[in-house]
Amino acid sequence: METADIGLIGLAVMGQNLVLNMADHGFSVAVFNRTTRKVDEFIEGPARDHTVIGCHSIAELCQRLHRPRKVMLMVKAGPVVDAFIEQLIPHLEAGDIIIDGGNSLYTDTERRVAECAERGLLYLGMGVSGGEEGARHGPSLMPGGNPRAWPEVKTIFQSIAARADGEPCCQWVGEGGAGHYVKMVHNGIEYGDMQLICEAYQLLREGLGLSVDELAETFDRWNRGVLDSYLIEITRDIFTVRDSDGEPLLDKILDSAGQKGTGKWTAINALELGVPLTLIGEAVFARYLSALKEQRQRAAAVLHGPRTGFSGDRAEVIEHIHDALYASKIISYAQGFMLMRQAAGEYGWNLHYGDIALMWRGGCIIRSRFLGNIKAAYSKDPELENLLLDDFFRQAIEAAQDGWRQALELAISLGIPAPAFSSALAFYDGYRSERLPANLLQAQRDYFGAHTYRRVDRPQDEVFHTDWITLAKKAGIS
Numbered sequence: 070m071e072t073a074d075i076g077l078i079g080l081a082v083m084g085q086n087l088v089l090n091m092a093d094h095g096f097s098v099a100v101f102n103r104t105t106r107k108v109d110e111f112i113e114g115p116a117r118d119h120t121v122i123g124c125h126s127i128a129e130l131c132q133r134l135h136r137p138r139k140v141m142l143m144v145k146a147g148p149v150v151d152a153f154i155e156q157l158i159p160h161l162e163a164g165d166i167i168i169d170g171g172n173s174l175y176t177d178t179e180r181r182v183a184e185c186a187e188r189g190l191l192y193l194g195m196g197v198s199g200g201e202e203g204a205r206h207g208p209s210l211m212p213g214g215n216p217r218a219w220p221e222v223k224t225i226f227q228s229i230a231a232r233a234d235g236e237p238c239c240q241w242v243g244e245g246g247a248g249h250y251v252k253m254v255h256n257g258i259e260y261g262d263m264q265l266i267c268e269a270y271q272l273l274r275e276g277l278g279l280s281v282d283e284l285a286e287t288f289d290r291w292n293r294g295v296l297d298s299y300l301i302e303i304t305r306d307i308f309t310v311r312d313s314d315g316e317p318l319l320d321k322i323l324d325s326a327g328q329k330g331t332g333k334w335t336a337i338n339a340l341e342l343g344v345p346l347t348l349i350g351e352a353v354f355a356r357y358l359s360a361l362k363e364q365r366q367r368a369a370a371v372l373h374g375p376r377t378g379f380s381g382d383r384a385e386v387i388e389h390i391h392d393a394l395y396a397s398k399i400i401s402y403a404q405g406f407m408l409m410r411q412a413a414g415e416y417g418w419n420l421h422y423g424d425i426a427l428m429w430r431g432g433c434i435i436r437s438r439f440l441g442n443i444k445a446a447y448s449k450d451p452e453l454e455n456l457l458l459d460d461f462f463r464q465a466i467e468a469a470q471d472g473w474r475q476a477l478e479l480a481i482s483l484g485i486p487a488p489a490f491s492s493a494l495a496f497y498d499g500y501r502s503e504r505l506p507a508n509l510l511q512a513q514r515d516y517f518g519a520h521t522y523r524r525v526d527r528p529q530d531e532v533f534h535t536d537w538i539t540l541a542k543k544a545g546i547s
Contacts (some may be wrong), residue, residue, distance in 0.1 A: 084450060256335065273387065
């Protein structure tokens with residue numbers, strides 16, 4: 070009986086493209102789908118000339134695999150993953166490997182790694198980024214879980230991954246849910262990047278009055294500089310597409326954004342860990358606000374903003390918006406790596422931030438030129454506290470900040486919302502401030518709740534409480 074190197078369950082487009090990618094690289098793949106008709110259609114269609122074995126049951130799939138068996142799940146995150154694990158277990162033996170390539174929550178992956186280990190099975194949770202095109206020709210892969218499984222699958226996944234600087238965009242991330250955690254943060258940064266681009270678009274289109282052709286030209290120019298990235302590239306392409314009537318297709322798309330929840334997970338985790346992930350949080354909230362389409366339509370009829378329009382040098386302001394986008398993007402990544410650094414300490418992971426930047430250099434949605442600079446920053450200082458403290462990024466922010474501030478002044482004067490731009494700048498100004506007004510906040514907390522405070526002129530392990538009411542009365546104020 071013919072056997073395969075790896076099995077894959079779930080033949081939606083991502084699953085199919087990963088199978089074809091594996092087959093292109095010399096690996097034989099056994100496949101199964103809950104709707105078995107899709108198996109036959111795949112074998113007779115896209116996989117016709119590839120080393121792919123169609124299976125009509127999970128038992129047959131497992132029988133067709135070399136030992137240790139390797140089964141990859143490309144199914145919807147959540148209970149579906151658990152259901153397939155339970156169906157697989159009777160057909161597996163000690164040392165066999167289950168790989169979840171979906172967008173699972175990292176805490177679910179932590180649990181599954183432990184549960185499978187109790188049964189002698191090895192479990193991996195692997196983030197997969199790059200969409201359909203990446204899956205077919207080279208995705209970014211972020212594997213984590215049981216480290217005993219990694220040597221068994223390393224060759225397969227590093228072979229099919231995208232490459233950057235000659236290295237595969239697939240490196241071991243860490244134990245437990247580390248792989249899916251890094252993918253979650255990737256998606257949070259993706260939320261931030263997309264929102265920043267949307268704010269630049271609205272300023273250029275509504276604020277400066279650029280046509281879609283001018284927008285395409287502007288983004289094409291930006292993509293040849295420091296903003297070079299996949300998202301800038303596809304945004305340029307979107308501006309060029311016309312509907313059947315010759316009008317820009319973009320103008321006919323409803324301005325109500327969807328989401329699958331990974332950005333929300335990132336923001337929630339940041340709150341749990343006490344990390345000021347302000348930009349990504351604003352990006353999530355901006356999607357929620359966009360979904361209030363009917364309310365916004367009613368509000369637009371009665372709530373009014375500034376009555377003045379733009380006047381000035383368009384070319385100069387376009388450069389200001391460019392600088393705002395670049396500086397804010399740096400803040401987004403700085404916050405994302407801050408979160409991963411905090412999580413590593415909290416969850417006991419040994420994350421290699423330079424390797425993570427390298428994995429994101431190719432194949433994934435947030436791939437961009439300056440991920441190479443992030444890799445260089447962590448290669449120079451693996452213990453770097455914050456990307457903003459690296460010379461390259463410090464100097465980049467300093468060069469861009471005048472334009473960044475002027476772009477925000479324009480947005481405010483025109484009444485155009487720029488929550489991600491402004492939250493990024495507020496974070497930067499807060500992070501660079503030696504003293505913040507939190508002393509007043511602590512005084513307020515101590516006044517109404519006796520929460521105590523520390524003093525700048527005393528040891529930091531000492532706490533104090535003041536009878537504010539009595540002292541205010543003595544001062545003749547209360």
